[in-house]
Amino acid sequence: MPPDGVPLDFRIETTSGKARAGRLITPHAEVETPVFMPVGTLGSVKAIPQDTLEELGAQIILGNTYHLYLRPGVETVRRMGGLHGFMSWPRAILTDSGGFQVFSLNELRKVTEEGVTFRSHLDGSSHFFTPESAMEAQIGLGADIIMAFDECTEFPVDRERMRASMELTARWAARSKAYFEDHKHEVPWAGNAHVGTDAFVRPAGQSSTFADDPNRNAGKAEVGSSRKEAAELRSAGRTNASVPTWAEQTQALFGIVQGGMDRDLRRESALRTIEIGFSGYAIGGLSVGEPRELTREIVESTLEHLPADKPRYLMGVGTPEEIVEYANLGVDMMDCVLPTRAARHGLLFTSEGKVSIKQARYAQDQGPLDPNCGCRVCRRYSRAYLRHLYASNEVLAQVLNTIHNLSFYLDTMRRVRHSIRLGEECGFLSSVWSRPKP
Numbered sequence: 001m002p003p004d005g006v007p008l009d010f011r012i013e014t015t016s017g018k019a020r021a022g023r024l025i026t027p028h029a030e031v032e033t034p035v036f037m038p039v040g041t042l043g044s045v046k047a048i049p050q051d052t053l054e055e056l057g058a059q060i061i062l063g064n065t066y067h068l069y070l071r072p073g074v075e076t077v078r079r080m081g082g083l084h085g086f087m088s089w090p091r092a093i094l095t096d097s098g099g100f101q102v103f104s105l106n107e108l109r110k111v112t113e114e115g116v117t118f119r120s121h122l123d124g125s126s127h128f129f130t131p132e133s134a135m136e137a138q139i140g141l142g143a144d145i146i147m148a149f150d151e152c153t154e155f156p157v158d159r160e161r162m163r164a165s166m167e168l169t170a171r172w173a174a175r176s177k178a179y180f181e182d183h184k185h186e187v188p189w190a191g192n193a194h195v196g197t198d199a200f201v202r203p204a205g206q207s208s209t210f211a212d213d214p215n216r217n218a219g220k221a222e223v224g225s226s227r228k229e230a231a232e233l234r235s236a237g238r239t240n241a242s243v244p245t246w247a248e249q250t251q252a253l254f255g256i257v258q259g260g261m262d263r264d265l266r267r268e269s270a271l272r273t274i275e276i277g278f279s280g281y282a283i284g285g286l287s288v289g290e291p292r293e294l295t296r297e298i299v300e301s302t303l304e305h306l307p308a309d310k311p312r313y314l315m316g317v318g319t320p321e322e323i324v325e326y327a328n329l330g331v332d333m334m335d336c337v338l339p340t341r342a343a344r345h346g347l348l349f350t351s352e353g354k355v356s357i358k359q360a361r362y363a364q365d366q367g368p369l370d371p372n373c374g375c376r377v378c379r380r381y382s383r384a385y386l387r388h389l390y391a392s393n394e395v396l397a398q399v400l401n402t403i404h405n406l407s408f409y410l411d412t413m414r415r416v417r418h419s420i421r422l423g424e425e426c427g428f429l430s431s432v433w434s435r436p437k438p
């Protein structure tokens with residue numbers, strides 16, 4: 001539990017080479033690092049119910065501010081107790097600033113010093129994001145970790161444009177921080193968050209969706225419960241892990257390092273972002289179409305400039321072998337739509353390589369999708385059945401494929417953490433994934 005007023009406690013417990021294994025303690029949950037964060041764009045990790053995500057061991061998920069701002073709107077989410085209450089997710093959440101979607105989904109955007117004007121990809125309506133409004137939106141959404149507003153450039157881009165963009169991002173980072181410091185106590189759960197997987201936050205007066213669940217431990221508390229009540233629970237001896245401990249807590253704000261594929265600009269961006277001061281640092285603007293060796297080189301050189309005692313978040317990567325590789329380089333947090341998006345297209349990641357389940361060769365294959373996977377899909381269904389569901393366009397195909405892929409990613413990170421704790425190089429996927437496709 002972080003001390004009162006400290007939004008985020010990050011503890012590195014073991015290192016192995018450049019890799020670090022530790023613990024990120026957010027207002028809603030403890031997160032073991034390095035961690036992979038499933039993407040829940042619109043308050044939903046597509047095709048997966050929240051209880052299944054919990055069962056798979058997801059400790060933190062990501063929400064997209066741009067999408068939630070457009071639909072259902074920040075005010076609706078805020079009134080429902082923030083994203084945690086709205087989507088009934090008791091563990092940690094990170095929201096992005098909306099910058100990436102503003103720049104990637106809007107060809108007609110207009111950027112000025114003040115902010116970005118863009119058109120909704122849904123109905124063409126015009127909107128204006130500034131560092132201040134992106135912070136206001138993210139405070140309303142109420143994730144545990146929120147991101148500074150940055151400009152994302154196209155790739156490839158010339159150095160002059162990249163420098164101007166990096167400098168704009170630095171000025172926007174300072175404005176993001178200033179707004180956040182003035183408004184951080186406006187978060188929907190301010191003063192009411194607590195750590196623990198049984199923690200749950202909902203608006204006062206709203207009935208508990210968990211209250212009738214016999215599998216849930218006692219000791220849950222509603223928003224509106226006071227620190228006094230928590231103290232009474234503790235003094236009554238009910239101090240086990242399921243009893244929440246209250247604290248005056250706020251969100252944690254991360255800065256984003258930009259600078260394209262230029263090592264010097266990346267270094268300068270890192271130094272300027274660190275000077276402003278954030279609870280953690282992200283590397284943005286990668287995985288935008290550049291060759292993978294270049295991504296690795298930029299990640300490796302940028303990491304050298306980031307403070308060792310703060311969490312490091314590499315945005316938008318990657319394949320299973322890449323998340324292992326970046327964890328080995330000392331990255332603590334990663335997110336990617338790949339496991340969920342690929343699953344919906346019938347592309348499955350297994351310990352034996354990629355499987356395109358639509359192929360006719362699986363039509364009568366009685367074996368499990370991945371003989372080395374213990375997920376509920378691999379334990380129960382055959383490749384033939386999964387192939388049939390996909391070929392028939394059954395909704396269940398998307399559900400089962402996503403469960404397996406997320407399970408595979410989360411298990412991969414679990415193994416990475418285990419390897420780091422044993423002091424081993426975690427190279428267990430490289431031999432599988434460098435083999436030619438079956």
Ligand SMILES: [Zn+2]
Pocket residue numbers: 369370373374375376377378379404407408
């Ligand atoms: Zn599986």
